[in-house]
Amino acid sequence: GAGVSQSPSNKVTEKGKDVELRCDPISGHTALYWYRQSLGQGLEFLIYFQGNSAPDKSGLPSDRFSAERTGGSVSTLTIQRTQQEDSAVYLCASSMTGEGTDTQYFGPGTRLTVL
């Protein structure tokens, strides 16, 4: 596609519910990243995929967070038993190779609000 797309653009959920956020990277990009943008913490790295593998999950804030990528393309970030502190904008980015001076291109984000 022309750019990174994410869905939904907005998600409002109740505390304790599970949510799934989707990311479609730029076609042909092997690397995919999830970040979180919140008022208190700024922009934080969550997880990195190279192909379908996630070599680094160190940014995931708790075991309620998980992510997968299938077919080297679409990725889903799942948050189980959501908490109010999970409210943030979740950003997905992709890059050609994930190496060196590669540029990361960002999607528009999913704004998650946990009531």
Add this chain to the structure above:
Amino acid sequence: GDSVTQMEGPVTLSEEAFLTINCTYTATGYPSLFWYVQYPGEGLQLLLKATKADDKGSNKGFEATYRKETTSFHLEKGSVQVSDSAVYFCARRGSNYKLTFGKGTLLTVNP
């Protein structure tokens, strides 16, 4: 660990004023440096980048020079426009793949 420090805003300027937003980074390894911009209601867009010392990134009248000796990557523009109003993020990327961002600087340009 890796970190990026950028000047806190908000910054308010009149149209055609000169802009500088300071950014410094931790010098571990040989990072690539980036400025991203987030316009109101939109996602992060790459503004410019520099991948090695003394490189100058430029785009849309904005410039930043990779200064290894001062570990800085300050963003400048000679004459800002109202349409430049946005949040600007400085970021570094080291030998790994993740971007480390500064806190962001809100720029407002008044006509």
